[in-house]
Amino acid sequence: MRWLTRPVRSQGRHLADPPAAVPTRDRNGRRWAAVVGVLLLTVSTVVGIANSSKAAEPTIISLTFDDGNGSQLAAAQVLKANGLVGTFYITTSFIDSSGFLTRGNLQSLAADGNEIGGHSVTHPDLTTIGAAAARAEVCDSKTTLEGWGFTVRNFAYPFAAENATAQSAVRDCGYSSSRGLGDLRSPDSCASCPVAESLPPGNPMVTKAPDQVDSTWSLADLQARVTDAETTGGWVQLTFHEIAVGTDPSLSITPALFDSFVTWLAARTANGTTSVQTVAQALGQAPGPSPSPSPFSDVPGNAQFFTEINWLAAQGISTGWLETNGTRTYRPGLAVNRDAMATFMYRLAGSPAFTPPATSPFIDVTPQTQFYKEITWLASQGISTGWDEGNGNRSFRPLQPVNRDAMAAFMYRFNGSPAYTAPGISPFADVTLQTQFYREINWLASTNISTGWDESNGTRTFRPVQPVNRDAMAAFMYRYNTAFPG
Ligand SMILES: [Zn+2]
Numbered sequence: 001m002r003w004l005t006r007p008v009r010s011q012g013r014h015l016a017d018p019p020a021a022v023p024t025r026d027r028n029g030r031r032w033a034a035v036v037g038v039l040l041l042t043v044s045t046v047v048g049i050a051n052s053s054k055a056a057e058p059t060i061i062s063l064t065f066d067d068g069n070g071s072q073l074a075a076a077q078v079l080k081a082n083g084l085v086g087t088f089y090i091t092t093s094f095i096d097s098s099g100f101l102t103r104g105n106l107q108s109l110a111a112d113g114n115e116i117g118g119h120s121v122t123h124p125d126l127t128t129i130g131a132a133a134a135r136a137e138v139c140d141s142k143t144t145l146e147g148w149g150f151t152v153r154n155f156a157y158p159f160a161a162e163n164a165t166a167q168s169a170v171r172d173c174g175y176s177s178s179r180g181l182g183d184l185r186s187p188d189s190c191a192s193c194p195v196a197e198s199l200p201p202g203n204p205m206v207t208k209a210p211d212q213v214d215s216t217w218s219l220a221d222l223q224a225r226v227t228d229a230e231t232t233g234g235w236v237q238l239t240f241h242e243i244a245v246g247t248d249p250s251l252s253i254t255p256a257l258f259d260s261f262v263t264w265l266a267a268r269t270a271n272g273t274t275s276v277q278t279v280a281q282a283l284g285q286a287p288g289p290s291p292s293p294s295p296f297s298d299v300p301g302n303a304q305f306f307t308e309i310n311w312l313a314a315q316g317i318s319t320g321w322l323e324t325n326g327t328r329t330y331r332p333g334l335a336v337n338r339d340a341m342a343t344f345m346y347r348l349a350g351s352p353a354f355t356p357p358a359t360s361p362f363i364d365v366t367p368q369t370q371f372y373k374e375i376t377w378l379a380s381q382g383i384s385t386g387w388d389e390g391n392g393n394r395s396f397r398p399l400q401p402v403n404r405d406a407m408a409a410f411m412y413r414f415n416g417s418p419a420y421t422a423p424g425i426s427p428f429a430d431v432t433l434q435t436q437f438y439r440e441i442n443w444l445a446s447t448n449i450s451t452g453w454d455e456s457n458g459t460r461t462f463r464p465v466q467p468v469n470r471d472a473m474a475a476f477m478y479r480y481n482t483a484f485p486g
Contacts, residue, residue: 057232057233057234057273058233058273058274058275059196059226059229059230059233059234059235059236059273059274059275060199060234060235060236060274060275060276060277060282061225061226061229061235061236061237061238061265061274061275061276061277062086062087062235062236062237062238062276062277062278062279062282063079063084063086063087063238063240063262063276064086064087064088064089064117064156064179064209064237064238064239064240064279065086065087065088065089065239065240065241066089066091066119066156066212066239066240066241067089067090067091067094067100067119067123067241068088068089068090068091068094068095068100068101068106068119069099069100069101069241069242069244069247069248070099070100070101070105071242071243071244071247071252071255072088072101072240072242072243073101073105073109074243074244074255075240075243075255075258076088076109076112076114078255078258078259078262079112079114079262080112082262082263082265082266083266084262084265084266084276085112085113085114085115085276085277085278086114086115086276086278087114087115087116087117087154087278087279087280088101088106088109088114088115088116088117089117089118089119089154089155089156089179090106090116090117090118090119090141090145091119091120091121091122091123091141091158092118092120092121092140092141092144092145093121093122093123094123096307099247102306102307103148103306103307104303104304104305104306104307104308106148106150107148107149107306107307108300108306110149110150111293111300113278114278115154115278115279115280115281116145116150116151116152117152117153117154117155117156117279118138118141118142118145118152118154118155118156118175119141119155119156119158120137120138120141120158121136121137121140121141121144122137123158123159124137124158125158125159125161126138126157126158126161126162126163126165126166126169127161127162127163127165127166128161131165131168131169134165134166134169135169135172135173137169138155138166138169138170138173138175139169139172139173139174141155142155142173142174142175151287152175153175153176153177153280153283153285154175154176154177154178154179154279154280154283154285155170155173155175155177155178155179156178156179156239157170157178157179157180157181157206160179160180160181160182160212162178162180162205162206166178167205167206170205171205176204176283176285177201177204177205177207177279177283178204178205178206178207179206179207179209179237179239179279180206180207180208180209181209181210181211181212181239182209182210182211183197183206183208183209184196184197184208184209184210184225184236185210185225185228186210186211186225187211187216187217187218187221187224188211188216189211190210190211193208194208194232194234195225195228195229195231195232195234195236196228196229196232196233196234196235196236197209197234197235197236197237198234198235199234199235199282199283200283200284201235201283204283207235207237209236209237209238209239210225210236210237210238210239211239212239212240212241212251213238213239213240213241213253214241214250214251214252214253215249215250215251215252215253217253217257218257219257219260219261219264222238222257222261223261223264225238226265226268226274230271230273230274233273235282237279240253240258243255243258294306294309294310294313294330295310295313295320295328296309296313296320296327296328296329296330297323297327297328297329298329298330298331298332299330299332303332303471304332304471305332305471305472305474305475305478307478308471308474308475308477308478308479309330309332309471309474311474311478311481312474312477312478313330315347315348315481316347317344317347317348317477318330318344318347318470318474330470330471331470332469332470332471332474333469333470333471334469334470335401335402335467335468335469335470336401336402336467336468336469336470336473337398337399337400337401337402338375338384338396338397338398338399338400338401338402339369339370339371339374339375339396339398339399340371340470341378341402341407341410341473342371342374342375342377342378342384342398343371343374344473344477345374345378345383345410345414346373346374346377346378348414348477348480348481349414352377354373354376354377354380356372356373356376356377357376360372360376361376361379361386361394362375362379362386362394362395362396363389363393363394363395364395364396364397364398365396365398369398371398375396375398379396381413381414382413383410383413383414384396384410384413401467401468402467402468403464403465403466403467403468404441404450404462404463404464404465404466404467404468405435405436405437405440405441405462405464405465406437407444407450407468407473407476408437408440408441408443408444408450408464409437409440411440411444411449411476411480412439412440412443412444414480415480415484418443420439420442420443420446422438422439422442422443423442426438426442427442427445427452427460428441428445428452428459428460428461428462429455429459429460429461430461430462430463430464431461431462431464435464436464437464441462441464445462447479447480447483447484448479448483449476449479449480449483450462450476450479
């Protein structure tokens with residue numbers, strides 16, 4: 001998938017019109033500062049005085065990341081290791097889909113001090129879809145991200161495509177700024193453009209930035225955007241997409257290059273005039289409240305299935321345990337037993353009215369057993385009827401862990417045992433047509449509730465007899481609710 005192409009509009013503008021950019025932007029005398037700076041630099045180089053010629057005006061670098069690509073999570077760890085933060089412009093409909101960040105990832109990014117910004121819902125060219133649709137794309141991205149708990153103030157145009165309509169949409173939806181691309185000097189374009197945006201920007205609805213970083217950029221190219229800006233001071237937003245090998249062929253740089261640049265940049269801040277800030281910080285926006293943390297003390301922002309566990313809690317499906325120190329815990333690594341599964345499913349069904357039978361249908365469950373109501377509800381729905389122990393006795397085995405194959409069967413029955421034809425050839429290396437719950441396992445996979453694992457040998461596995469832990473259970477329920485809303 002290529003969500004972004006080079007911003008054709010701004011490229012074309014520069015190719016058509018490079019000299020016009022120069023005289024229009026030095027009204028504040030910055031060009032003189034640049035000229036003097038260059039002269040001083042020359043002198044200082046000759047006499048061997050390092051750094052004395054740096055412009056006194058601060059240089060602010062913002063590292064921005066577009067679209068919410070999954071490879072940006074590792075990049076954020078590189079930032080964190082170097083004490084830096086960035087701005088992540090999120091296309092909201094991409095989140096939680098394959099190859100992209102999850103809501104849990106966004107929480108952990110924000111918890112580390114990174115900014116979450118808007119980048120539309122579906123990444124359209126806002127200049128081609130009409131005013132109403134553009135407005136919906138821009139406003140809905142903000143509403144969604146705010147609904148997820150983030151303070152969202154800044155936007156970046158998909159494809160850097162903007163016009164008066166798009167600018168109005170951004171302003172009317174309550175964003176304070178929006179980033180363009182290609183209006184500052186770049187490695188292979190805009191040679192006569194300025195090297196930095198002013199602060200505050202001349203037009204906050206189209207802030208100037210170099211071309212997006214792509215696979216043609218070298219370490220020297222990245223460094224030059226910083227050192228060039230240091231001659232005048234001002235603001236440079238660098239825009240990254242994939243920081244990975246083998247993803248997008250053009251809009252990616254290698255993790256090694258990113259690491260080298262960030263390490264160099266972090267050291268560069270020691271000069272006292274260059275700093276790395278989020279877009280919100282660069283624009284002087286007051287920090288917003290932190291996103292709501294998990295109600296569970298053992299579910300940190302970077303926990304796997306953070307979003308799903310918090311969703312489960314918000315739905316009242318699991319309230320966890322109240323610990324003696326007053327905190328609540330979820331115990332994500334604990335295996336789910338059959339009694340707890342009954343309870344999760346009963347609550348997922350909306351806790352329907354149900355009067356449990358006076359006499360237990362199971363020899364190992366009494367009306368005093370914890371979750372008796374939920375267990376007998378599950379049985380009444382035919383979701384789990386337990387085991388025939390002979391002599392007319394049935395058992396439920398409430399404390400037995402639930403494996404993934406049984407989980408598939410529970411979910412299939414919970415869904416009303418819909419008509420479904422399983423594939424004639426198993427897609428899973430560890431599941432055969434004779435495997436118990438073959439049909440249910442494949443139904444579950446067909447709903448994307450659990451699609452199994454890609455193994456390093458190129459096969460897919462389902463791991464049917466692996467126990468389901470509570471964190472994975474939360475993910476199953478969250479995805480079930482997504483697949484079968486209401
Ligand atoms: Zn984009």
